[in-house]
Amino acid sequence: MSTHRPSRRVVLSSAGLLVVGAAMGGCGSAGAAELPPGVLLPPTSKDLKTFLSECIRCFRCGEVCTAGCIEFHPFWAGPRLAGTPYLVPRIAGCNTCMRCTTVCPTDALTATEPDEASVLEFVDMGLAAVDEGLCLSHQGRVCGVCHDACPYPGAAIRLESAALPIVLEDCVGCGRCEERCPQVPAAIRVFRSDPGERWSGPER
Amino acid sequence: MSHPLQSGLRVEPGRGLTAFRRACQIGVLLLLALTPVLGLHAVGVDTRWDPAELELRYGPLAPAAAELAHRTLGDPAEGLPGAVVGSTWSIRIGGLELTDPLAAATLILAGGSPTLLFLFGALLVVAVHVLLGRFFCGFLCPYGTLSRLVHRVRAPLVRRGLLPTLRIPAGFRFALLAALLVAPLAGASLTIYALPYLSVGRAMHGLVFGGAASATALVGAFLLLDLLVTDHGTCRSVCPSGALQHLLGRWRALRLTPARGVQCDHGCDDCLGACWLGLDPRAALVDPDCDGCLRCGSSCPPTRLGLLLGAPRKWKGTPPVLVTIGAQRPRPARKATPRGAAAGVALLAGVGLVAGVGSGLAGCAGGSPPTVVAGVATWNSPFMAPAEPHRAAVVRMEATTWNGLAFEGGLAYLPDGDRVGVRVYVEEEPGTPWTGPLRIEVTTATGAVQLGWAAPSSPRSVVKPALYEGLLVLRGPATITALDGPTAGASVRIAGAARRSPWPAVPAGLVAVAFLGGLVLQGRRPRTSP
Numbered sequence: 001m002s003t004h005r006p007s008r009r010v011v012l013s014s015a016g017l018l019v020v021g022a023a024m025g026g027c028g029s030a031g032a033a034e035l036p037p038g039v040l041l042p043p044t045s046k047d048l049k050t051f052l053s054e055c056i057r058c059f060r061c062g063e064v065c066t067a068g069c070i071e072f073h074p075f076w077a078g079p080r081l082a083g084t085p086y087l088v089p090r091i092a093g094c095n096t097c098m099r100c101t102t103v104c105p106t107d108a109l110t111a112t113e114p115d116e117a118s119v120l121e122f123v124d125m126g127l128a129a130v131d132e133g134l135c136l137s138h139q140g141r142v143c144g145v146c147h148d149a150c151p152y153p154g155a156a157i158r159l160e161s162a163a164l165p166i167v168l169e170d171c172v173g174c175g176r177c178e179e180r181c182p183q184v185p186a187a188i189r190v191f192r193s194d195p196g197e198r199w200s201g202p203e204r
Numbered sequence: 205m206s207h208p209l210q211s212g213l214r215v216e217p218g219r220g221l222t223a224f225r226r227a228c229q230i231g232v233l234l235l236l237a238l239t240p241v242l243g244l245h246a247v248g249v250d251t252r253w254d255p256a257e258l259e260l261r262y263g264p265l266a267p268a269a270a271e272l273a274h275r276t277l278g279d280p281a282e283g284l285p286g287a288v289v290g291s292t293w294s295i296r297i298g299g300l301e302l303t304d305p306l307a308a309a310t311l312i313l314a315g316g317s318p319t320l321l322f323l324f325g326a327l328l329v330v331a332v333h334v335l336l337g338r339f340f341c342g343f344l345c346p347y348g349t350l351s352r353l354v355h356r357v358r359a360p361l362v363r364r365g366l367l368p369t370l371r372i373p374a375g376f377r378f379a380l381l382a383a384l385l386v387a388p389l390a391g392a393s394l395t396i397y398a399l400p401y402l403s404v405g406r407a408m409h410g411l412v413f414g415g416a417a418s419a420t421a422l423v424g425a426f427l428l429l430d431l432l433v434t435d436h437g438t439c440r441s442v443c444p445s446g447a448l449q450h451l452l453g454r455w456r457a458l459r460l461t462p463a464r465g466v467q468c469d470h471g472c473d474d475c476l477g478a479c480w481l482g483l484d485p486r487a488a489l490v491d492p493d494c495d496g497c498l499r500c501g502s503s504c505p506p507t508r509l510g511l512l513l514g515a516p517r518k519w520k521g522t523p524p525v526l527v528t529i530g531a532q533r534p535r536p537a538r539k540a541t542p543r544g545a546a547a548g549v550a551l552l553a554g555v556g557l558v559a560g561v562g563s564g565l566a567g568c569a570g571g572s573p574p575t576v577v578a579g580v581a582t583w584n585s586p587f588m589a590p591a592e593p594h595r596a597a598v599v600r601m602e603a604t605t606w607n608g609l610a611f612e613g614g615l616a617y618l619p620d621g622d623r624v625g626v627r628v629y630v631e632e633e634p635g636t637p638w639t640g641p642l643r644i645e646v647t648t649a650t651g652a653v654q655l656g657w658a659a660p661s662s663p664r665s666v667v668k669p670a671l672y673e674g675l676l677v678l679r680g681p682a683t684i685t686a687l688d689g690p691t692a693g694a695s696v697r698i699a700g701a702a703r704r705s706p707w708p709a710v711p712a713g714l715v716a717v718a719f720l721g722g723l724v725l726q727g728r729r730p731r732t733s734p
Contacts, residue, residue, distance in 0.1 A: 049391065053314035056307040057396050058294035059406060062413065063243040066250035068261025074418040079392035082418075083406075092261065095250070103289050105301055105322050106311055 039086050042070055043123040044101050044110045054108035057083030061100035069094050089175020089190050096151055096174055126173030126190040130165050134187035137163040146177035146188045217501030228343040236346055236405055239288050240412035245273035246280045263414020291405030301325035314388035337453035341446055342495030347400035351439055354430045370434050372441035381444035398444050400426045440482050453492045460494055478503035
């Protein structure tokens with residue numbers, strides 16, 4: 001009976017295709033991944049590069065998101081970003097229910113309890129910043145909506161007299177304030193923290 | 205002739221096996237359909253089951269699904285999400301994590317550290333692949349099920365000569381597998397483009413949760429390939445998971461054997477046509493692609509091929525070519541008719557591009573942009589506006605989206621320092637607002653190009669969904685002419701506004717080239733079996 005032995009043509013063409021495949025993988029991955037400002041990563045994620053290498057694009061975090069804030073990059077966002085989660089706080093801010101962190105099968109998101117102490121310690125999606133040129137309270141119209149929207153008022157944001165918002169160190173960047181800000185464009189916006197600057201993962 | 209596979213659990217072809225396969229396939233489809241509904245049940249309580257809120261957060265089908273789940277199951281338990289979370293790619297059932305080995309491989313190659321539970325789940329699947337060969341493809345893969353359905357449409361058309369059958373180069377799926385494993389080294393992931401079952405899972409998830417248009421498009425592209433180009437082309441020649449199972453299942457324990465004491469001596473070739481993976485069952489003992497569906501056995505008139513579950517006694521030495529079911533007869537060479545070739549070329553142009561993940565090309569290669577859009581630029585923040593007329597004005601300027609599509613329109617702006625406030629209303633086509641961030645290039649009258657991001661404003665607090673707003677910081681000399689007059693009602697037209705990266709064009713282009721080239725080359729010479 002025949003011992004099946006591939007012909008030279010088959011071997012060569014397979015090798016060629018392997019090279020093409022490797023090149024495809026390489027080329028497709030060229031270019032840096034970037035997120036525009038105003039776009040955040042889910043809670044407890046580390047910097048973008050680490051996050052993208054640890055996310056296996058399983059879509060689970062979006063499935064359990066009670067705030068409905070986690071969305072996924074479409075496949076035309078490129079091979080780095082496609083299928084990875086993001087949230088735009090202006091559309092929907094995170095309510096820090098922390099469910100996404102409990103279903104993540106890898107270390108991309110780290111399981112965290114939803115109580116205030118854990119969230120304040122471990123979550124750092126970004127830091128809110130107030131644009132005084134846009135903020136209504138700074139224009140002399142008492143507003144304070146951002147403070148009311150904040151899940152951790154007093155710890156993450158406080159109001160000075162005449163409802164001037166002051167963002168505090170403990171702000172986790174959930175973006176509820178940006179979501180609810182009545183001003184257009186939003187006068188308070190969340191900016192992602194610099195990679196590794198504040199968040200380096202919980203102790204293990 | 206005695207062979208080392210005499211012992212073991214024997215599975216005969218017949219209704220029992222078919223019923224088992226159907227049960228597996230339907231079970232998987234049901235699981236995929238139910239998982240997102242259960243997921244919605246777990247999270248919907250946060251919306252207090254308000255249909256409008258559900259639709260706003262998740263999508264048009266979410267209210268119905270949530271109501272169904274809520275009525276059937278009542279309020280969900282507090283605390284942790286449901287027992288079944290995930291999809292074909294990675295699923296948690298109770299405390300068990302099941303993960304595609306490719307996911308584990310890409311994670312490790314990308315430099316991530318998998319947890320033990322995660323590795324265990326991946327190894328379980330590897331064990332299935334090693335022991336049973338392509339069992340996953342034939343019995344579990346939801347795409348395989350869809351592909352079988354599509355084949356029922358295709359088969360009669362092929363019989364009437366309406367559809368060609370072209371060959372995709374055999375090495376193509378291995379190339380894709382290689383690409384899949386190389387990409388994570390550079391910090392990217394191609395899995396989402398190449399794995400049909402991943403897209404099926406995502407698409408079914410998106411039916412309830414919304415936002416899976418791209419996955420649905422990919423499934424459509426794969427199914428078109430199967431429908432128009434070749435029988436089960438995706439499963440046979442494209443899917444990298446099939447390639448992985450081919451490699452892992454080389455020494456699998458589940459083997460095809462002939463019924464004991466029966467000799468195939470007439471070479472009717474019936475089993476050839478019966479195999480959905482395009483194998484020769486008479487040689488399938490050594491073919492790692494056999495999924496053990498035993499359709500060949502059912503089609504065999506005198507002989508009944510059977511499955512033997514058991515370890516071969518000889519793992520080394522001569523390859524266990526054990527089945528001599530009949531005289532090896534050369535397969536009839538397919539005639540390459542000019543009509544077939546012409547049809548092939550015509551199809552290549554259309555389907556090849558689509559199937560080669562060509563949809564990624566559409567936005568980048570200058571194809572017709574997804575349609576257009578109308579909108580309003582107004583400056584009517586309830587707290588601002590007419591009281592402070594100097595802060596609001598409507599300008600006319602030309603602008604382009606970052607993928608080079610031009611539009612002209614009015615932008616409301618704040619002549620406050622060097623910043624311009626932008627508000628545009630964007631929808632991809634009427635009725636379907638675009639919800640991602642939008643990158644806008646503004647070309648002012650002096651030709652200076654400004655870049656900026658505009659984020660969609662909140663549908664809950666502002667007037668319309670997909671209303672973009674942002675501040676563009678003007679750099680360099682820019683002259684903006686403010687028009688007098690009311691600030692409301694200026695219209696903005698945007699052609700094809702989308703966040704598109706040019707990068708998918710590169711792999712998609714290579715895939716398309718490799719795909720087309722292979723098809724053309726292989727289509728020229730009709731193949732004969734050795």
